[in-house]
Amino acid sequence: MLAFLLSLTPIIMAKIKRNRNGTRKDVIIAKAAKLFREKGFSATSMRDLAEHVGVEAASLYNHISSKAEILQEICFKTANNFMSHIEEVDATPNKTAIEKIQAILRFHIRQMLDNYEEVYVSDREWKHLTDPYLSNMQTQRRAYRQRIASVIEDGIRKGEIKPIDAPTAVLIMLHAVSGIESWHRSKKKIAGEVLEDNMVQILVDGLRKQA
Amino acid sequence: MLAFLLSLTPIIMAKIKRNRNGTRKDVIIAKAAKLFREKGFSATSMRDLAEHVGVEAASLYNHISSKAEILQEICFKTANNFMSHIEEVDATPNKTAIEKIQAILRFHIRQMLDNYEEVYVSDREWKHLTDPYLSNMQTQRRAYRQRIASVIEDGIRKGEIKPIDAPTAVLIMLHAVSGIESWHRSKKKIAGEVLEDNMVQILVDGLRKQA
DNA sequence: TAAAAATGCTAACAATTGTTAGCGGGTTAT
DNA sequence: ATAACCCGCTAACAATTGTTAGCATTTTTA
Numbered sequence A, B: 001m002l003a004f005l006l007s008l009t010p011i012i013m014a015k016i017k018r019n020r021n022g023t024r025k026d027v028i029i030a031k032a033a034k035l036f037r038e039k040g041f042s043a044t045s046m047r048d049l050a051e052h053v054g055v056e057a058a059s060l061y062n063h064i065s066s067k068a069e070i071l072q073e074i075c076f077k078t079a080n081n082f083m084s085h086i087e088e089v090d091a092t093p094n095k096t097a098i099e100k101i102q103a104i105l106r107f108h109i110r111q112m113l114d115n116y117e118e119v120y121v122s123d124r125e126w127k128h129l130t131d132p133y134l135s136n137m138q139t140q141r142r143a144y145r146q147r148i149a150s151v152i153e154d155g156i157r158k159g160e161i162k163p164i165d166a167p168t169a170v171l172i173m174l175h176a177v178s179g180i181e182s183w184h185r186s187k188k189k190i191a192g193e194v195l196e197d198n199m200v201q202i203l204v205d206g207l208r209k210q211a
Numbered sequence C: 001t002a003a004a005a006a007t008g009c010t011a012a013c014a015a016t017t018g019t020t021a022g023c024g025g026g027t028t029a030t
Numbered sequence D: 001a002t003a004a005c006c007c008g009c010t011a012a013c014a015a016t017t018g019t020t021a022g023c024a025t026t027t028t029t030a
Helices: A002-006 A024-039 A044-054 A058-060 A067-091 A097-115 A116-124 A130-156 A166-178 A181-187 A192-205 B001-004 B024-039 B045-053 B055-062 B067-091 B096-112 B117-123 B132-156 B167-179 B180-185 B192-205
Strands: none
Touching: A024 A044, A024 A067, A024 A097, A024 A116, A024 A130, A044 A058, A067 A097, A067 A116, A067 A130, A067 B096, A097 A116, A097 A130, A097 A166, A097 A181, A097 A192, A130 A166, A166 A181, A166 A192, A166 B167, A166 B180, A166 B192, A181 B167, A192 B192, B024 B045, B024 B067, B024 B117, B045 B055, B067 B096, B067 B117, B067 B132, B096 B117, B096 B132, B096 B180, B096 B192, B117 B180, B132 B167, B167 B180, B167 B192
């Protein structure tokens, strides 16, 4: 009632609109992912985030426990996503190495197209995690690259893949895919499926036209 | 003399050691590039930088005018470097499209190996430039990609290159090269020349072994 | 409908940010 | 030797940072 005595206009508190099937925390994380992508984790302030959520900064802390936690959720959700996919691919029988590589590539591209903000952020901003999480993420990333390298080395042994340095091939693949960022910004986008086919083709068969 | 009255030990001021052929400003920018790469532009403070230079934060301002200026110097020096190279390649007569692409690729890889910190920073942190410089950089980057795309489209027309979407090929190329970051961190590095050959080969002829 | 839980607000905090002012010692040029 | 300049220092600034405390309001539960 005190508020009524001090101001004659009723106080209306902004509420975080939550979509069906999503908590308010999910809304905050989604907005955060967008801002982290645009400006980077460090350059995004909690007041910044709050404004985009439509609420005061302090109110965010009813849903999350710290700024760091937001980044953790984004990074580990994405990492787990990729991890479980590669395990699935690896366990599939009757697949050539090239087919496995194609499956991994296509999954990366799809993820980049469908969950752009979070995949992008988790790839570029994971360095800002703090220490139990930071080491964990480093380990996980190394393990992930190692699994892909094994697929490639397997393919080399079977004569399906050129005898190149497998870790080099992995880093080319993964970074090439993260280039979809530029595609997202570009004016004249080609369709997602065309992009996917082009990327897979270039990485598997190269730029040069065979004679 | 006042200082002598207050403390019995003589005051020794740290001086920025400058290498031959380099100003103190150059030293600051080099250290900044290293820190910006490790922690990002926003997460690097001037006191942080000062400590690595071996000086107090305020002293930096005898050599640079702002934190923003440091980023500008790094970004535009690198950008100009790439711009003049592609002009040179473009002007070279009697070169096939594939040869031009190879020359561009090799230049990128070399730059990444030789000027790692600055190239990396200018690629990942240019978004933190402020506005006259930000727009300028955006324009320059777009123009640069466009020139490479033209080379590719030319190659497609002449039947040297597969008929793929040229902008897609460009973004794959450029981002693949920036993956050398992972190579720098990796324990068991292969030699720079091997890396270069591998990358060029994969991008030009793909992973798959021809039958 | 009353109690409990969830969620918002304002105000404030301590720390950190980039940067400036002003001073003095050290080096170089006259 | 003396003047001028370069360059480092300390101290301080206003702004911004992430976060907490305490209270008010709305929504859910009983």
